[in-house]
Amino acid sequence: MVARGKEADYVFVYGTLRPKARRLRREAERAMRLLEERGEYVGPARIKGKLYRVSWYPGVRESSSDSDVVVGDVFRAPDYVIAKLDAYEDASTDPRADTDYLRRRKRVRLADGRRLLAWTYVYKRAVDPKSRIPGGDFVREAQRKSAA
Secondary structure: OOOOOEEEEEEEEEOOOOOHOOOHHHHHHHHHHHHHHOOEEEEEEEEEEEEEEEOOOOEEEOOOOOEEEEEEEEEEHHHHHHHHHHHHEEEEEEOOOOOOOOEEEEEEEEEEOOEEEEEEHHHHHHHHOEEEHHHHHHHHHHHHHOOO
C-alpha cells in the first residue's frame, strides 16, 4: 500500500511486472514484489503502442494509431519504488541516456473507462518487426507459447 504523505505517481506495466506475469521469469520477482507490496493496484488498462518481444521480456514502441493497443496494468507507487523500477528496467527519463527504456508519461485508459497519465517504459532500441506481439498482450502471448 502506498504510504501516506509520500510522493506517488501512476505507472503502467505491460510485461514482466504485470500481476498475471508472476512466475514467467525469476529476474522480475523482486521488482514485482516491491511494486505489489509498496504500490497500490489501480486496475487493468491499455495504451496506444506496439508491443514487441525483445528477449524474454517485451518492449513498447510509440504509435499514434488507435488500432495499436498494448494491454497492461496500472499501479500507484511512491517515487522511490519507481526509481527502483527504473533500475530493473534500465530506464531513464532522459532520452539521451544510454538505457534500454525511456520512462515517459503516456495517456492510459483504465478498463472502467477512466483516463489518466501514467509513467510508461518505452523501448528505445531497434526491434525486429517480426517480433511484434499480436493483440499487444505479453502475458497472454507467453501463456499461449508455454501451452504449445
